[in-house]
Amino acid sequence: xxxxxxxxxxxxxxxxxxxxxxxxxxxxxxxxxxxxxxxxxxxxxxxxxxxxxxxxxxxxxxxxxxxxxxxxxxxxxxxxxxxxxxxxxxxxxxxxxxxxxxxxxxxxxxxxxxxxxxxxxxxxxxxxxxxxxxxxxxxxxxxxxxxxxxxxxxxxxxxxxxxxxxxxxxxxxxxxxxxxxxxxxxxxxxxxxxxxxxxxxxxxxxxxxxxxxxxxxxxxxxxxxxxxxxxxxxxxxxxxxxxxxxxxxxxxxxxxxxxxxxxxxxxxxxxxxxxxxxxxxxxxxxxxxxxxx
Numbered sequence: 001x002x003x004x005x006x007x008x009x010x011x012x013x014x015x016x017x018x019x020x021x022x023x024x025x026x027x028x029x030x031x032x033x034x035x036x037x038x039x040x041x042x043x044x045x046x047x048x049x050x051x052x053x054x055x056x057x058x059x060x061x062x063x064x065x066x067x068x069x070x071x072x073x074x075x076x077x078x079x080x081x082x083x084x085x086x087x088x089x090x091x092x093x094x095x096x097x098x099x100x101x102x103x104x105x106x107x108x109x110x111x112x113x114x115x116x117x118x119x120x121x122x123x124x125x126x127x128x129x130x131x132x133x134x135x136x137x138x139x140x141x142x143x144x145x146x147x148x149x150x151x152x153x154x155x156x157x158x159x160x161x162x163x164x165x166x167x168x169x170x171x172x173x174x175x176x177x178x179x180x181x182x183x184x185x186x187x188x189x190x191x192x193x194x195x196x197x198x199x200x201x202x203x204x205x206x207x208x209x210x211x212x213x214x215x216x217x218x219x220x221x222x223x224x225x226x227x228x229x230x231x232x233x234x235x236x237x238x239x240x241x242x243x244x245x246x247x248x249x250x251x252x253x254x255x256x257x258x259x260x261x262x263x264x265x266x267x268x269x270x271x272x273x274x275x276x277x278x279x280x281x282x283x284x285x286x287x288x289x290x291x292x293x
Contacts, residue, residue, distance in 0.1 A: 035079055035081070035090055035109075035125075036077075036079065036094070037161075037174060037176060037195070037197045037199075038161035038162075038163060038172045038173075038197060038199065039111070039126060039127040039159040039161035039176075040111055040163040040172065040174065041111075041161060041163045041172060042054070042088040042111050042113075042123065043056070043290065052082065052083055052291045052292065053080070053082050053083070053291040054289070054290045054291070055078075055079070055080050055288060056077075056078070056079040056286070077094060078093055079091070080092070086113050086114075086115070087110060087112055088110070088113070089111075090107070090108070090109040090110070090111060090125070090127065091107070091109075092106075092107045093106050093107070094107075100137045100138060101133050101135065101137060101190070102133070102134045103132070103133050103134075104132040104134075105131045105132070106129070106130045107127050107128070107130075107159070108127065108128055109125055109126060109128065109159065111123050111125040112124050120167070121164075121165045121166075122163075122164050122165075123162070123163045123164075123165075124161075125159070125160065125161040125162070125174075126158070126159070126160060127158070127159040127161075128159075129156065129159060129177065130155075130156055130157075131154070131155045131156075131157065131181075131192060132152055132153075132154055133152065133154075133155065133183070133190050134152060135150050135151055135152060135153055136151055138189070153183045155181040155182070155183060155191075155192055156179075157178065157180075158178050159174070159175065159176045159177070159178070161173070161175070162174070168202050168203035168204065168205070168213075169200075169201070169202050169203075170199070170200070170201045170202075170203075171199065171201075172197075172199040173196075173197070173199075174196070174197050174198075175194070175195070175196050176194070176195040177194045177195060178194060179194075180193070194221075195219065195221065196219065196220050196221050197217070197218070197219055198217075198218045199215070200215065200216050201213055201214065201215035201216070202214065209235050210232075210234060211232070211233035211234075211236075211239075212232060212233075214229070215229045216228055216229070217229070222247075224247040225245065225246070226245070226246050226247075227244070227245050228243065228244050229242065237258055237259070238257055239256045239257075239269075240254065240255045240256075241253070241254040241255075241256075248275040248276075248278060249275060249277055250273055250275045250276075251276070252272070252273035253271065253272050253273065255270050255271075256268065256270075256286065257269070263292045264292055265289070265290040265292070266287075267286070267287070267288045267289075268285075268286070268288075269285070269286035270283075270284070270285060271284040271285075271286065272284075
């Protein structure tokens with residue numbers, strides 16, 4: 001069984017080419033307790049059934065209006081989790097495009113869980129982040145002097161997170177890019193953005209078929225990025241969610257279906273969001289798969 005789990009871990013780490021994403025995709029496609037923001041969170045410890053692996057893939061198509069018309073930016077994110085006893089190994093890859101550069105970020109982490117019971121757990125996460133910035137466009141700017149026309153710059157960083165679960169209540173606190181690594185050939189050209197995040201939610205069960213889950217996702221460094229969300233679950237199959245972010249006065253609507261393939265679980269979700277202030281429309285698809293023992 002241990003060799004089987006080690007094989008799953010190896011397969012996950014070999015799937016680097018499967019992922020292209022945008023760092024702030026969860027600002028558009030809200031996902032409660034996401035591992036990208038909290039290195040201590042894993043979907044493998046939220047169920048009394050022993051989960052071996054979990055895969056989460058999302059794509060978002062963003063349409064924004066500017067002076068020249070509409071711009072369309074596709075994005076895709078990929079996360080994977082593999083459980084080995086009390087440890088969970090995590091992998092993610094993100095790509096984000098800017099005006100003069102792009103960032104390919106690889107994250108490799110580990111989570112250790114203290115299981116007080118099946119519905120009472122405390123997890124600690126540590127992750128190393130490796131951001132590869134493309135400097136090609138900067139080489140054509142006269143006042144920016146890069147050594148030997150450097151094309152790629154690696155900035156390494158660290159994420160920490162704690163996640164607590166007891167029955168229907170969940171709470172998390174995390175720090176991302178704690179080193180705030182930067183690159184400054186003469187002035188600061190690139191820098192990883194340091195973030196602090198907290199998360200609280202409670203899942204209310206109404207009878208045997210209805211769930212209601214209010215949640216709040218707070219960024220103490222910038223309270224305008226706070227999310228408020230309410231999720232409705234029916235028959236443990238269909239989940240609908242409304243979320244509101246104070247920054248940009250953004251509304252988001254998600255719907256997700258969860259089904260089973262033998263003992264394993266898959267989920268398919270759709271999302272749409274828009275801002276009251278900006279003329280943009282964002283639509284996305286989420287696909288996931290959970291392998292159970």
